Amino acid sequence: MSRDILAEIIEKRRVDLARLGTCFGFERPERTRPLHPFIAAPGTILEVKRSSPSKGNIAMGLDPSETARTYAEAGTSAISVLTESNYFHGSLADLVKVANAAPNCAILRKDFLLIPEEIDVAYDFGADAVLLIARILSDETLLQMAKRTCKLGMTPFVEVRTDDDLRKLALVQKNVECVAGVNARDLRNFHIDPLIPAAFREKLGPRAVFESGVQVPADAAFARRLGFTGVLIGEAAAKNQKCAKDLVHAFVSASPDGYGKFWKRIAEKREQVCEKFPGKPLVKICGITNSEDAILAAESGADLLGFVFFSKSPRKTTAEEAKKIIAEVKAKFAENAPLCVGVLADRGSEEESAALKLAREGILDAIQFHGCGIPENLRNANSLDFGYYEALRVKSNEDVSALTQNSCHSLPRTLIDAYVPNEIGGTGKRIASELVDYVRKNNALWMAGGISPENVSEIVTRFSPELIDLSSALEEAPGKKSAEKMRKFFAQVRG
Numbered sequence: 307m308s309r310d311i312l313a314e315i316i317e318k319r320r321v322d323l324a325r326l327g328t329c330f331g332f333e334r335p336e337r338t339r340p341l342h343p344f345i346a347a348p349g350t351i352l353e354v355k356r357s358s359p360s361k362g363n364i365a366m367g368l369d370p371s372e373t374a375r376t377y378a379e380a381g382t383s384a385i386s387v388l389t390e391s392n393y394f395h396g397s398l399a400d401l402v403k404v405a406n407a408a409p410n411c412a413i414l415r416k417d418f419l420l421i422p423e424e425i426d427v428a429y430d431f432g433a434d435a436v437l438l439i440a441r442i443l444s445d446e447t448l449l450q451m452a453k454r455t456c457k458l459g460m461t462p463f464v465e466v467r468t469d470d471d472l473r474k475l476a477l478v479q480k481n482v483e484c485v486a487g488v489n490a491r492d493l494r495n496f497h498i499d500p501l502i503p504a505a506f507r508e509k510l511g512p513r514a515v516f517e518s519g520v521q522v523p524a525d526a527a528f529a530r531r532l533g534f535t536g537v538l539i540g541e542a543a544a545k546n547q548k549c550a551k552d553l554v555h556a557f558v559s560a561s562p563d564g565y566g567k568f569w570k571r572i573a574e575k576r577e578q579v580c581e582k583f584p585g586k587p588l589v590k591i592c593g594i595t596n597s598e599d600a601i602l603a604a605e606s607g608a609d610l611l612g613f614v615f616f617s618k619s620p621r622k623t624t625a626e627e628a629k630k631i632i633a634e635v636k637a638k639f640a641e642n643a644p645l646c647v648g649v650l651a652d653r654g655s656e657e658e659s660a661a662l663k664l665a666r667e668g669i670l671d672a673i674q675f676h677g678c679g680i681p682e683n684l685r686n687a688n689s690l691d692f693g694y695y696e697a698l699r700v701k702s703n704e705d706v707s708a709l710t711q712n713s714c715h716s717l718p719r720t721l722i723d724a725y726v727p728n729e730i731g732g733t734g735k736r737i738a739s740e741l742v743d744y745v746r747k748n749n750a751l752w753m754a755g756g757i758s759p760e761n762v763s764e765i766v767t768r769f770s771p772e773l774i775d776l777s778s779a780l781e782e783a784p785g786k787k788s789a790e791k792m793r794k795f796f797a798q799v800r801g
Protein backbone atom coordinates (compact mmCIF):
# COMPACT_ATOMS: atom_id res chain seq x y z
CA MET A 307 0.00 0.00 0.00
CA SER A 308 1.62 3.26 -1.07
CA ARG A 309 -0.93 5.50 0.69
CA ASP A 310 0.64 7.34 3.67
CA ILE A 311 -2.28 7.20 6.08
CA LEU A 312 -0.50 9.11 8.82
CA ALA A 313 0.18 12.03 6.47
CA GLU A 314 -3.49 11.99 5.37
CA ILE A 315 -4.80 12.04 8.96
CA ILE A 316 -2.52 14.92 9.89
CA GLU A 317 -3.38 16.94 6.83
CA LYS A 318 -7.12 16.72 7.59
CA ARG A 319 -6.52 17.42 11.24
CA ARG A 320 -4.56 20.59 10.49
CA VAL A 321 -7.45 21.81 8.36
CA ASP A 322 -9.95 21.04 11.17
CA LEU A 323 -7.76 22.74 13.77
CA ALA A 324 -7.58 25.88 11.66
CA ARG A 325 -11.34 25.81 11.03
CA LEU A 326 -12.66 24.75 14.46
CA GLY A 327 -9.90 25.61 16.93
CA THR A 328 -8.21 23.32 19.49
CA CYS A 329 -11.57 22.36 21.11
CA PHE A 330 -12.94 21.28 17.71
CA GLY A 331 -16.13 23.25 18.36
CA PHE A 332 -16.85 21.73 21.80
CA GLU A 333 -17.42 23.94 24.79
CA ARG A 334 -14.35 23.87 27.04
CA PRO A 335 -15.21 22.37 30.43
CA GLU A 336 -13.53 23.10 33.72
CA ARG A 337 -11.67 20.07 35.04
CA THR A 338 -12.98 18.70 38.34
CA ARG A 339 -11.44 15.20 38.24
CA PRO A 340 -8.29 14.50 40.29
CA LEU A 341 -5.21 13.38 38.33
CA HIS A 342 -4.28 9.69 38.13
CA PRO A 343 -0.84 8.20 37.46
CA PHE A 344 -0.63 6.50 34.05
CA ILE A 345 1.00 3.03 33.93
CA ALA A 346 3.02 3.61 37.07
CA ALA A 347 2.57 -0.14 37.74
CA PRO A 348 1.90 -3.02 35.30
CA GLY A 349 -1.59 -2.72 33.84
CA THR A 350 -3.74 -2.56 30.74
CA ILE A 351 -5.04 0.36 28.70
CA LEU A 352 -8.36 -0.55 27.09
CA GLU A 353 -9.52 1.69 24.29
CA VAL A 354 -12.76 3.42 23.44
CA LYS A 355 -12.56 2.94 19.67
CA ARG A 356 -15.37 3.09 17.10
CA SER A 357 -13.40 2.60 13.90
CA SER A 358 -9.93 2.76 12.41
CA PRO A 359 -8.37 3.17 8.96
CA SER A 360 -7.05 -0.41 9.06
CA LYS A 361 -10.19 -2.16 10.32
CA GLY A 362 -13.02 0.17 9.22
CA ASN A 363 -16.02 0.03 11.53
CA ILE A 364 -15.29 -1.68 14.83
CA ALA A 365 -17.98 -0.63 17.28
CA MET A 366 -19.81 2.33 15.76
CA GLY A 367 -22.69 2.15 18.24
CA LEU A 368 -20.43 2.10 21.28
CA ASP A 369 -21.56 4.21 24.24
CA PRO A 370 -18.44 5.81 25.75
CA SER A 371 -19.76 6.02 29.34
CA GLU A 372 -21.04 2.45 29.41
CA THR A 373 -17.84 1.16 27.79
CA ALA A 374 -15.74 3.02 30.34
CA ARG A 375 -17.72 1.45 33.20
CA THR A 376 -17.31 -2.03 31.67
CA TYR A 377 -13.57 -1.52 31.28
CA ALA A 378 -13.23 -0.22 34.86
CA GLU A 379 -15.12 -3.25 36.17
CA ALA A 380 -12.83 -5.52 34.15
CA GLY A 381 -9.96 -4.15 36.24
CA THR A 382 -8.12 -2.02 33.69
CA SER A 383 -5.82 0.58 35.18
CA ALA A 384 -6.21 2.98 32.25
CA ILE A 385 -8.62 3.81 29.43
CA SER A 386 -7.58 5.29 26.11
CA VAL A 387 -10.04 7.56 24.30
CA LEU A 388 -9.54 8.20 20.60
CA THR A 389 -10.57 11.79 20.04
CA GLU A 390 -9.73 11.95 16.29
CA SER A 391 -12.94 12.32 14.28
CA ASN A 392 -12.26 11.77 10.56
CA TYR A 393 -10.77 8.27 10.70
CA PHE A 394 -11.67 7.05 14.20
CA HIS A 395 -15.06 8.71 14.78
CA GLY A 396 -14.03 9.93 18.22
CA SER A 397 -14.32 13.35 19.88
CA LEU A 398 -13.48 15.43 22.92
CA ALA A 399 -17.05 14.78 24.08
CA ASP A 400 -16.11 11.09 24.41
CA LEU A 401 -13.12 12.08 26.53
CA VAL A 402 -15.24 13.95 29.07
CA LYS A 403 -17.82 11.16 29.22
CA VAL A 404 -15.18 8.49 29.84
CA ALA A 405 -13.38 10.62 32.43
CA ASN A 406 -16.65 11.05 34.34
CA ALA A 407 -17.70 7.41 34.07
CA ALA A 408 -14.38 5.91 35.23
CA PRO A 409 -13.26 8.07 38.15
CA ASN A 410 -10.60 5.57 39.32
CA CYS A 411 -8.91 4.87 35.98
CA ALA A 412 -6.17 6.92 34.33
CA ILE A 413 -7.49 8.41 31.08
CA LEU A 414 -5.32 8.71 27.98
CA ARG A 415 -6.19 11.16 25.21
CA LYS A 416 -5.16 9.32 22.04
CA ASP A 417 -4.98 11.61 19.07
CA PHE A 418 -2.54 13.09 16.58
CA LEU A 419 -1.79 16.13 18.72
CA LEU A 420 0.16 18.78 16.87
CA ILE A 421 0.44 21.94 18.98
CA PRO A 422 1.16 22.64 22.68
CA GLU A 423 -2.23 24.24 23.32
CA GLU A 424 -3.86 20.86 22.67
CA ILE A 425 -2.24 19.60 25.86
CA ASP A 426 -4.15 22.15 27.95
CA VAL A 427 -7.34 21.15 26.17
CA ALA A 428 -6.70 17.47 27.01
CA TYR A 429 -6.26 18.40 30.65
CA ASP A 430 -9.50 20.39 30.79
CA PHE A 431 -11.47 17.58 29.15
CA GLY A 432 -10.26 15.13 31.84
CA ALA A 433 -7.12 13.39 30.52
CA ASP A 434 -4.32 12.09 32.77
CA ALA A 435 -1.98 11.26 29.90
CA VAL A 436 -1.58 12.34 26.28
CA LEU A 437 -0.22 10.49 23.29
CA LEU A 438 2.68 12.27 21.59
CA ILE A 439 3.73 10.60 18.33
CA ALA A 440 7.46 11.18 17.91
CA ARG A 441 7.35 10.72 14.12
CA ILE A 442 4.94 13.62 13.53
CA LEU A 443 6.52 16.18 15.89
CA SER A 444 9.78 18.10 15.59
CA ASP A 445 12.28 17.76 18.46
CA GLU A 446 11.38 21.20 19.70
CA THR A 447 7.58 20.76 19.60
CA LEU A 448 7.72 17.28 21.13
CA LEU A 449 9.82 18.50 24.03
CA GLN A 450 7.66 21.56 24.55
CA MET A 451 4.50 19.42 24.58
CA ALA A 452 6.03 16.83 26.93
CA LYS A 453 7.12 19.55 29.35
CA ARG A 454 3.69 21.19 29.25
CA THR A 455 2.06 17.79 29.93
CA CYS A 456 4.18 17.28 33.05
CA LYS A 457 3.64 20.84 34.21
CA LEU A 458 -0.09 20.11 34.31
CA GLY A 459 0.54 16.88 36.29
CA MET A 460 -0.25 14.54 33.40
CA THR A 461 2.00 11.86 31.84
CA PRO A 462 3.45 12.20 28.33
CA PHE A 463 3.04 8.93 26.42
CA VAL A 464 5.64 9.04 23.63
CA GLU A 465 5.11 6.65 20.72
CA VAL A 466 8.16 5.48 18.77
CA ARG A 467 8.69 3.27 15.76
CA THR A 468 12.08 4.19 14.25
CA ASP A 469 15.64 4.88 15.44
CA ASP A 470 15.05 8.58 14.93
CA ASP A 471 11.97 8.34 17.18
CA LEU A 472 14.20 6.70 19.82
CA ARG A 473 16.56 9.65 19.63
CA LYS A 474 13.59 11.96 20.26
CA LEU A 475 12.40 9.76 23.15
CA ALA A 476 15.86 10.04 24.77
CA LEU A 477 15.61 13.81 24.44
CA VAL A 478 12.27 13.81 26.27
CA GLN A 479 13.51 11.35 28.90
CA LYS A 480 16.49 13.61 29.62
CA ASN A 481 14.09 16.39 30.56
CA VAL A 482 10.93 14.83 32.01
CA GLU A 483 9.47 11.51 33.12
CA CYS A 484 7.39 9.81 30.48
CA VAL A 485 5.96 6.49 29.35
CA ALA A 486 7.17 5.11 25.99
CA GLY A 487 5.02 3.12 23.56
CA VAL A 488 5.74 1.05 20.43
CA ASN A 489 3.12 0.27 17.86
CA ALA A 490 3.19 -3.30 16.53
CA ARG A 491 1.20 -2.04 13.49
CA ASP A 492 3.10 -0.55 10.58
CA LEU A 493 0.93 2.37 9.51
CA ARG A 494 2.28 2.18 5.95
CA ASN A 495 0.71 -1.22 5.28
CA PHE A 496 -1.21 -2.00 8.52
CA HIS A 497 0.87 -5.14 8.93
CA ILE A 498 1.20 -6.28 12.54
CA ASP A 499 4.40 -7.81 13.89
CA PRO A 500 4.80 -8.38 17.64
CA LEU A 501 8.55 -8.67 17.11
CA ILE A 502 8.73 -4.91 16.39
CA PRO A 503 7.87 -3.98 20.01
CA ALA A 504 10.05 -6.91 21.12
CA ALA A 505 13.09 -5.43 19.34
CA PHE A 506 12.49 -2.04 20.97
CA ARG A 507 11.74 -3.13 24.52
CA GLU A 508 15.23 -2.77 25.98
CA LYS A 509 15.68 0.70 24.46
CA LEU A 510 12.58 2.28 25.98
CA GLY A 511 13.27 2.78 29.66
CA PRO A 512 11.37 1.32 32.61
CA ARG A 513 7.77 2.26 31.73
CA ALA A 514 6.82 1.00 28.29
CA VAL A 515 3.62 0.04 26.50
CA PHE A 516 3.03 -2.55 23.75
CA GLU A 517 0.47 -1.06 21.34
CA SER A 518 -1.83 -2.65 18.76
CA GLY A 519 -2.76 -5.98 17.35
CA VAL A 520 -3.66 -7.73 20.60
CA GLN A 521 -6.61 -10.00 19.83
CA VAL A 522 -6.73 -12.73 22.47
CA PRO A 523 -5.63 -13.07 26.11
CA ALA A 524 -2.42 -14.93 25.13
CA ASP A 525 -1.39 -11.91 23.02
CA ALA A 526 -1.81 -9.64 26.04
CA ALA A 527 0.21 -12.06 28.18
CA PHE A 528 2.95 -12.09 25.52
CA ALA A 529 3.37 -8.31 25.89
CA ARG A 530 3.92 -8.73 29.62
CA ARG A 531 6.30 -11.67 29.04
CA LEU A 532 8.39 -9.35 26.83
CA GLY A 533 8.70 -7.05 29.84
CA PHE A 534 6.20 -4.33 28.87
CA THR A 535 4.60 -2.42 31.77
CA GLY A 536 1.44 -1.80 29.81
CA VAL A 537 -0.51 -3.11 26.85
CA LEU A 538 -2.90 -0.99 24.80
CA ILE A 539 -5.85 -2.97 23.47
CA GLY A 540 -8.27 -1.37 21.03
CA GLU A 541 -10.39 -3.44 18.68
CA ALA A 542 -10.47 -6.68 20.71
CA ALA A 543 -11.82 -4.87 23.78
CA ALA A 544 -14.18 -2.44 22.04
CA LYS A 545 -15.72 -5.08 19.77
CA ASN A 546 -16.21 -7.74 22.39
CA GLN A 547 -16.44 -6.06 25.76
CA LYS A 548 -17.25 -9.35 27.49
CA CYS A 549 -13.61 -10.30 26.87
CA ALA A 550 -12.21 -7.25 28.64
CA LYS A 551 -11.81 -9.06 31.95
CA ASP A 552 -9.89 -11.97 30.36
CA LEU A 553 -7.57 -9.60 28.51
CA VAL A 554 -6.79 -7.68 31.70
CA HIS A 555 -6.33 -10.86 33.71
CA ALA A 556 -3.98 -12.40 31.12
CA PHE A 557 -1.72 -9.35 31.16
CA VAL A 558 -1.53 -8.80 34.90
CA SER A 559 -1.11 -12.46 35.78
CA ALA A 560 1.84 -12.96 33.37
CA SER A 561 5.38 -11.82 34.12
CA PRO A 562 8.58 -11.15 32.18
CA ASP A 563 10.08 -14.60 31.47
CA GLY A 564 12.51 -16.70 29.45
CA TYR A 565 9.96 -17.12 26.65
CA GLY A 566 9.70 -13.35 26.19
CA LYS A 567 13.46 -13.04 26.47
CA PHE A 568 14.01 -15.54 23.62
CA TRP A 569 11.72 -13.62 21.25
CA LYS A 570 13.27 -10.31 22.27
CA ARG A 571 16.70 -11.71 21.36
CA ILE A 572 15.40 -13.01 18.02
CA ALA A 573 13.91 -9.57 17.31
CA GLU A 574 17.14 -7.81 18.28
CA LYS A 575 19.22 -10.18 16.14
CA ARG A 576 16.88 -9.54 13.21
CA GLU A 577 17.47 -5.78 13.59
CA GLN A 578 21.24 -6.29 13.67
CA VAL A 579 21.20 -8.49 10.56
CA CYS A 580 18.93 -6.04 8.69
CA GLU A 581 21.35 -3.25 9.47
CA LYS A 582 24.62 -5.07 8.74
CA PHE A 583 23.51 -7.36 5.92
CA PRO A 584 20.44 -5.76 4.30
CA GLY A 585 18.17 -8.28 2.59
CA LYS A 586 19.90 -11.26 4.23
CA PRO A 587 18.16 -13.68 6.63
CA LEU A 588 18.90 -14.87 10.13
CA VAL A 589 20.80 -18.16 9.99
CA LYS A 590 20.35 -21.29 12.09
CA ILE A 591 22.98 -24.01 11.71
CA CYS A 592 21.49 -27.26 12.91
CA GLY A 593 22.84 -30.67 13.81
CA ILE A 594 25.80 -29.41 15.89
CA THR A 595 27.60 -32.32 17.58
CA ASN A 596 31.05 -30.90 18.37
CA SER A 597 32.73 -27.68 19.56
CA GLU A 598 34.81 -27.16 16.43
CA ASP A 599 31.72 -26.91 14.22
CA ALA A 600 29.88 -24.79 16.78
CA ILE A 601 32.70 -22.28 17.02
CA LEU A 602 33.22 -22.06 13.26
CA ALA A 603 29.47 -21.49 12.78
CA ALA A 604 29.39 -18.80 15.48
CA GLU A 605 32.51 -17.06 14.12
CA SER A 606 31.04 -17.13 10.63
CA GLY A 607 27.89 -15.34 11.82
CA ALA A 608 25.30 -18.00 12.75
CA ASP A 609 22.48 -16.50 14.81
CA LEU A 610 21.21 -19.82 16.17
CA LEU A 611 22.75 -23.24 16.66
CA GLY A 612 20.60 -26.37 16.71
CA PHE A 613 21.28 -29.50 18.80
CA VAL A 614 19.28 -32.54 17.75
CA PHE A 615 17.76 -34.59 20.59
CA PHE A 616 16.33 -37.41 18.49
CA SER A 617 17.67 -40.93 18.79
CA LYS A 618 17.20 -41.79 15.10
CA SER A 619 19.11 -38.81 13.73
CA PRO A 620 22.65 -39.30 12.40
CA ARG A 621 23.46 -35.95 14.02
CA LYS A 622 21.95 -36.61 17.45
CA THR A 623 23.64 -35.25 20.52
CA THR A 624 23.43 -35.95 24.26
CA ALA A 625 22.73 -33.58 27.13
CA GLU A 626 26.36 -33.84 28.32
CA GLU A 627 27.79 -33.10 24.88
CA ALA A 628 25.41 -30.21 24.23
CA LYS A 629 26.12 -28.74 27.67
CA LYS A 630 29.88 -28.80 27.07
CA ILE A 631 29.65 -27.30 23.56
CA ILE A 632 27.23 -24.56 24.66
CA ALA A 633 29.44 -23.64 27.63
CA GLU A 634 32.40 -23.19 25.25
CA VAL A 635 30.38 -21.12 22.80
CA LYS A 636 28.90 -18.89 25.50
CA ALA A 637 32.34 -18.38 27.12
CA LYS A 638 33.92 -17.42 23.80
CA PHE A 639 31.20 -15.20 22.33
CA ALA A 640 29.50 -13.89 25.51
CA GLU A 641 26.50 -11.69 24.60
CA ASN A 642 27.22 -12.19 20.88
CA ALA A 643 26.84 -15.96 21.17
CA PRO A 644 24.25 -17.56 18.91
CA LEU A 645 21.03 -18.67 20.57
CA CYS A 646 21.15 -22.39 21.32
CA VAL A 647 18.11 -24.44 20.36
CA GLY A 648 17.28 -28.05 21.24
CA VAL A 649 15.50 -29.82 18.36
CA LEU A 650 12.94 -32.46 19.40
CA ALA A 651 11.05 -34.83 17.14
CA ASP A 652 9.84 -37.55 19.48
CA ARG A 653 7.41 -36.49 22.20
CA GLY A 654 7.57 -38.48 25.45
CA SER A 655 11.12 -39.69 24.72
CA GLU A 656 14.10 -39.62 27.09
CA GLU A 657 15.70 -37.14 24.71
CA GLU A 658 12.73 -34.81 25.15
CA SER A 659 13.14 -34.85 28.94
CA ALA A 660 16.88 -34.24 28.64
CA ALA A 661 16.42 -31.26 26.31
CA LEU A 662 13.62 -29.71 28.39
CA LYS A 663 15.82 -30.03 31.49
CA LEU A 664 18.65 -28.15 29.72
CA ALA A 665 16.13 -25.49 28.68
CA ARG A 666 14.80 -25.11 32.23
CA GLU A 667 18.38 -24.76 33.45
CA GLY A 668 18.92 -21.89 31.00
CA ILE A 669 21.50 -23.83 28.94
CA LEU A 670 19.30 -24.14 25.87
CA ASP A 671 17.60 -20.85 24.97
CA ALA A 672 14.71 -22.54 23.18
CA ILE A 673 13.16 -25.77 21.96
CA GLN A 674 12.17 -26.49 18.34
CA PHE A 675 9.32 -29.01 18.24
CA HIS A 676 9.95 -30.62 14.86
CA GLY A 677 6.84 -32.18 13.35
CA CYS A 678 5.61 -33.36 16.74
CA GLY A 679 3.41 -30.49 17.98
CA ILE A 680 3.88 -28.23 20.99
CA PRO A 681 2.95 -29.74 24.39
CA GLU A 682 -0.27 -28.25 25.78
CA ASN A 683 1.33 -27.46 29.14
CA LEU A 684 3.83 -25.17 27.38
CA ARG A 685 1.15 -23.54 25.23
CA ASN A 686 -0.88 -22.76 28.36
CA ALA A 687 2.01 -21.58 30.52
CA ASN A 688 2.48 -17.87 31.03
CA SER A 689 5.84 -18.06 32.74
CA LEU A 690 8.66 -20.21 31.33
CA ASP A 691 12.44 -20.23 31.52
CA PHE A 692 12.90 -20.71 27.77
CA GLY A 693 11.47 -20.06 24.32
CA TYR A 694 9.94 -22.52 21.88
CA TYR A 695 8.51 -22.68 18.39
CA GLU A 696 7.11 -25.30 16.09
CA ALA A 697 8.62 -26.75 12.92
CA LEU A 698 5.89 -27.93 10.52
CA ARG A 699 6.66 -30.36 7.72
CA VAL A 700 4.44 -29.07 4.92
CA LYS A 701 3.16 -30.96 1.91
CA SER A 702 -0.06 -29.11 1.07
CA ASN A 703 -1.93 -25.82 1.46
CA GLU A 704 -3.92 -27.45 4.31
CA ASP A 705 -0.70 -27.88 6.29
CA VAL A 706 -0.05 -24.20 5.74
CA SER A 707 -3.45 -23.32 7.24
CA ALA A 708 -2.24 -24.95 10.48
CA LEU A 709 0.66 -22.55 10.37
CA THR A 710 -1.61 -19.55 9.92
CA GLN A 711 -3.75 -20.73 12.84
CA ASN A 712 -0.58 -20.99 14.93
CA SER A 713 0.31 -17.45 14.09
CA CYS A 714 -0.51 -15.08 16.94
CA HIS A 715 1.56 -12.88 19.19
CA SER A 716 2.45 -15.67 21.56
CA LEU A 717 3.63 -17.94 18.71
CA PRO A 718 5.16 -15.26 16.55
CA ARG A 719 7.01 -17.56 14.15
CA THR A 720 6.72 -21.15 12.81
CA LEU A 721 9.48 -22.89 10.86
CA ILE A 722 8.58 -24.86 7.73
CA ASP A 723 10.47 -27.91 6.54
CA ALA A 724 9.94 -30.37 3.67
CA TYR A 725 7.60 -33.30 4.24
CA VAL A 726 9.39 -36.55 3.38
CA PRO A 727 7.47 -39.78 4.13
CA ASN A 728 9.07 -41.82 6.92
CA GLU A 729 11.72 -39.20 7.62
CA ILE A 730 11.49 -36.53 10.28
CA GLY A 731 14.07 -33.83 9.59
CA GLY A 732 17.53 -33.19 8.24
CA THR A 733 16.36 -34.76 4.98
CA GLY A 734 18.16 -32.45 2.57
CA LYS A 735 14.91 -32.18 0.56
CA ARG A 736 13.36 -28.86 -0.48
CA ILE A 737 9.79 -27.65 -0.03
CA ALA A 738 7.85 -27.06 -3.27
CA SER A 739 8.18 -23.40 -4.29
CA GLU A 740 4.36 -22.92 -4.55
CA LEU A 741 4.04 -23.92 -0.90
CA VAL A 742 6.77 -21.54 0.18
CA ASP A 743 5.03 -18.76 -1.73
CA TYR A 744 1.74 -19.65 -0.08
CA VAL A 745 3.31 -19.47 3.38
CA ARG A 746 5.08 -16.19 2.81
CA LYS A 747 1.93 -14.45 1.58
CA ASN A 748 0.74 -14.10 5.19
CA ASN A 749 3.70 -15.04 7.37
CA ALA A 750 7.29 -14.05 8.01
CA LEU A 751 9.15 -16.96 6.44
CA TRP A 752 11.28 -19.28 8.58
CA MET A 753 12.47 -21.89 6.12
CA ALA A 754 14.34 -25.22 6.31
CA GLY A 755 14.74 -28.17 3.97
CA GLY A 756 17.57 -28.80 1.56
CA ILE A 757 19.20 -25.38 1.83
CA SER A 758 22.84 -25.55 0.71
CA PRO A 759 25.82 -23.35 -0.24
CA GLU A 760 24.83 -23.93 -3.88
CA ASN A 761 21.19 -22.85 -3.68
CA VAL A 762 21.11 -20.35 -0.80
CA SER A 763 21.53 -17.23 -2.96
CA GLU A 764 18.68 -18.28 -5.22
CA ILE A 765 16.48 -19.06 -2.17
CA VAL A 766 17.19 -15.72 -0.51
CA THR A 767 16.53 -13.77 -3.72
CA ARG A 768 13.40 -15.72 -4.61
CA PHE A 769 11.69 -15.96 -1.19
CA SER A 770 13.20 -13.27 1.11
CA PRO A 771 13.10 -15.55 4.17
CA GLU A 772 13.48 -13.98 7.58
CA LEU A 773 15.34 -17.08 8.83
CA ILE A 774 16.95 -20.04 7.09
CA ASP A 775 17.80 -23.28 8.86
CA LEU A 776 20.15 -25.87 7.43
CA SER A 777 21.89 -28.99 8.48
CA SER A 778 22.78 -31.91 6.20
CA ALA A 779 24.10 -29.93 3.22
CA LEU A 780 26.97 -28.56 5.31
CA GLU A 781 28.23 -31.98 6.33
CA GLU A 782 31.32 -33.91 5.17
CA ALA A 783 30.16 -36.97 7.16
CA PRO A 784 27.04 -37.63 9.29
CA GLY A 785 27.23 -35.27 12.28
CA LYS A 786 30.42 -33.50 11.09
CA LYS A 787 30.27 -30.18 9.25
CA SER A 788 32.70 -29.38 6.45
CA ALA A 789 34.69 -26.18 7.08
CA GLU A 790 34.88 -25.59 3.34
CA LYS A 791 31.09 -25.86 2.88
CA MET A 792 30.46 -23.59 5.89
CA ARG A 793 32.80 -20.93 4.47
CA LYS A 794 31.19 -21.16 1.05
CA PHE A 795 27.75 -20.86 2.60
CA PHE A 796 28.51 -17.92 4.88
CA ALA A 797 30.28 -16.04 2.07
CA GLN A 798 26.84 -15.75 0.46
CA VAL A 799 24.72 -14.82 3.49
CA ARG A 800 27.20 -12.73 5.46
CA GLY A 801 29.52 -11.57 2.68
Ligand SMILES: O=C(O)c1ccccc1N[C@@H]1O[C@H](COP(=O)(O)O)[C@@H](O)[C@H]1O
Nearest residue numbers: 592619731732734754755756776777778
Ligand atom coordinates in the same frame (compact mmCIF):
# COMPACT_ATOMS: atom_id res chain seq x y z
O1 LIG B 1 18.92 -32.77 11.39
C1 LIG B 1 18.31 -33.77 11.80
O2 LIG B 1 18.78 -34.90 11.77
C2 LIG B 1 16.94 -33.61 12.36
C3 LIG B 1 16.33 -34.68 12.94
C4 LIG B 1 15.07 -34.58 13.48
C5 LIG B 1 14.39 -33.38 13.42
C6 LIG B 1 14.97 -32.29 12.82
C7 LIG B 1 16.24 -32.37 12.29
N1 LIG B 1 16.84 -31.28 11.67
C8 LIG B 1 16.09 -30.20 11.14
O3 LIG B 1 15.90 -30.43 9.76
C9 LIG B 1 15.88 -29.22 9.06
C10 LIG B 1 17.00 -29.03 8.07
O4 LIG B 1 17.38 -30.15 7.45
P1 LIG B 1 18.24 -30.15 6.11
O5 LIG B 1 18.97 -28.85 5.95
O6 LIG B 1 17.27 -30.42 5.01
O7 LIG B 1 19.21 -31.26 6.29
C11 LIG B 1 16.10 -28.15 10.08
O8 LIG B 1 14.86 -27.66 10.53
C12 LIG B 1 16.79 -28.87 11.20
O9 LIG B 1 16.54 -28.17 12.40
